[in-house]
Amino acid sequence: MTCREAIELMLDYLDAALSPPSVEELERHFAACAPCRAYLATYKKTKALAAEANRVEMPDEMKRRLRRFLLEQLRNTT
Amino acid sequence: MFLTVCRKSDSFEGRAALGSWIYRVTANAALNKRRGKRQELETSLEEQLPRFKEDGHREGDRAWVLADWSQNPERALLSGETRAVLGRALDALPEHYRAVLTLRDVDELSNEETAEILGESVASVKSRLHRARMALREQLTRHLGPRT
Ligand SMILES: [Zn+2]
Numbered sequence: 001m002t003c004r005e006a007i008e009l010m011l012d013y014l015d016a017a018l019s020p021p022s023v024e025e026l027e028r029h030f031a032a033c034a035p036c037r038a039y040l041a042t043y044k045k046t047k048a049l050a051a052e053a054n055r056v057e058m059p060d061e062m063k064r065r066l067r068r069f070l071l072e073q074l075r076n077t078t
Numbered sequence: 079m080f081l082t083v084c085r086k087s088d089s090f091e092g093r094a095a096l097g098s099w100i101y102r103v104t105a106n107a108a109l110n111k112r113r114g115k116r117q118e119l120e121t122s123l124e125e126q127l128p129r130f131k132e133d134g135h136r137e138g139d140r141a142w143v144l145a146d147w148s149q150n151p152e153r154a155l156l157s158g159e160t161r162a163v164l165g166r167a168l169d170a171l172p173e174h175y176r177a178v179l180t181l182r183d184v185d186e187l188s189n190e191e192t193a194e195i196l197g198e199s200v201a202s203v204k205s206r207l208h209r210a211r212m213a214l215r216e217q218l219t220r221h222l223g224p225r226t
Binding site for chain 2: 002003004005007008010011012015034035037038039041042043044045046047048049050051052053054
């Protein structure tokens, strides 16, 4: 497995969506490849940081009003 | 896009995710349209994806391909200049990439749910999510650099 292939599989790897043989092959690559270990660690951290930075909670009342508005829109368009 | 979301909203009624998502995505879409930046953003995203040599190894100095800043404390990564770099990188994403990133990583929907909301294929959702994460990772790595 090349580094290009390893990086391509990271999304499915983190979603636990790879078959057991693919996981095994990928983890063998990580064990032998420091750059891909660094890439995986920073890729995972980036995912966590982006989620945290973006997590602006909307007040519940605003959510309710928005949902009601969307449902009205839906009724009007169908 | 607003109507597309409305048509799909019945299947997602009750999801707290929808409210915050629609707010951010429509705001971002309006912003990008006003800026007329979509094409430009796509091009700059390409430049932030990893490059590979013919043998499949990543291009770049050894110190850079080994750069691992993930052990820095999260509160440090989410404050000061690093937070600003992340904010700018998120703003610079094309809107349809940011929509995928928001639904998957912030609202924690599945690939399938995200595809349904956006009216896209699962393959396209996964490809955009992966590219968006790689672009953000690249910006953070350029800022934080190799460990000294
Ligand atoms: Zn590798």
